[in-house]
Amino acid sequence: MNRAGFSAAALVCLLLGIWEGAVRIWEVPVFLLPAPSQIGWTAIVKAPLILPHAGVTGAEICLGVLLALTTAVPLAVAMFAKPVLEKALSPFLVASQAIPVFALAPLLVIWLGYGIASKVFMAWIIIFFPITVSLLQGLKSCDPEYRTLFTLMGSPFFKTLALLYWPWALPQFFAGLRVGVSVATIGAVIGEWVGAQQGLGFLMIQSNARLQTPLVFAAILWLAAMGLFLWALVGMLEKKIITWKS
């Protein structure tokens, strides 16, 4: 493990140690704040209960990411190809982010039902924005001298896109995707809070109402783990694809 990784791990251990000690010394009631050891234990023992919920939330997030990719990529490319389109659409893009998802969640549940669709849609709203914006920025950041070269080669737009713009924008695309997958959990969980029969957000609300605080924390732990896993997955994918130094 490298130095930075070691210090990060040491810091986490220290904070968990203080938490654990404080809870034990002052005998904090479990429903108020369970000790880390108990949370970890719950996350493991209750895995058979948690896993199906985690699976549902994970599916919502993944579908949200896929939906966001299939919409954000063509949208960013279209806005890049036709600046008029960018001018026309960017107010809507910003507006879609200015409205809090919390405000939309109940409506989406009314429109799309208590099932998975409303959560996928919620995740999509959150994810597609960072992907679109960063991909568009990446495409626009292409060096004009390279553009000139391709113009003089008589390259049609889609060939230039495939050979020049797209690879050029990849680092920024991945930056957007990383942000997207790490905030995707928010969309899915909010959707589940408002109305669902399953999912980690549903589990949290249920456990919270029953003062099963360790289970609430255990669900959060799983959620965080899933977010981290997706983050790392995107990072690995990026390393695999971007093999060059620019």
Add this chain to the structure above:
Amino acid sequence: MLQVTDLAKYYNEQPVFSGFDLHLPAGRFQVLLGPSGCGKTTLFNTLTGVTPKDAGTITWQGQPVPHLGNLCAYMHQKDLLLPWFSLMDNALLPVRTRGGDMAAAQDKAGQLFLRLGLGGYESHRPDQVSGGMRQRCALVRTLMFDRDLILLDEPLSALDAITRQRHQHLLLLLQTEFDKTILMITHDVDEALLLADDIFLLTPMPMTIFRRFSPEPPKPRAFDDPKLLHTKAGILDHLGKGGVS
């Protein structure tokens, strides 16, 4: 072969050049020599249609054309190689973008790699080779445009002095071995003297040709050729006056 008449380009109402004339016969190597910032690159961008011209006509092989964008190959001081492609894929870009016989192109590029001392480096990435090799790869790519006219925009100025000297004779190959017609812009007097059939001295603001030199010695030339040194003295004398006389 290439005839430019009365070409003009304005920037903020100020002429970068106006009434600019140029006659480039087939097979000739002409060099526009002038200080940085005198508008040479603007001239190239106007000739190639990257920026629209404000006045004037461009005639290519007797036919008036809007610009030379589809008629010339272009080499820049930056090698403009794509870091995600191998040297070979970079050299093949002109064929890939316009479509064509890839196998034949690969053959041709392979021979050019050998000719320019890049043999064995076909599958290297640009960041794995030296600046000189990258510029030679850019030269192969320029030849793969498969066009008779080549515009060179200070093609060697990003290289260090030693590497640059070694690459000057490669530029000469464009004319002697590949029968190209060449228009080059540079601020390097020695480079112009070594390579050019005609040297045009430029004055800035607005850019005009104010003097023409045609170095006599046959190419390849030596730096210390007395006739060449004589021409050089003449050029330096004119440049010394700041080109404002």
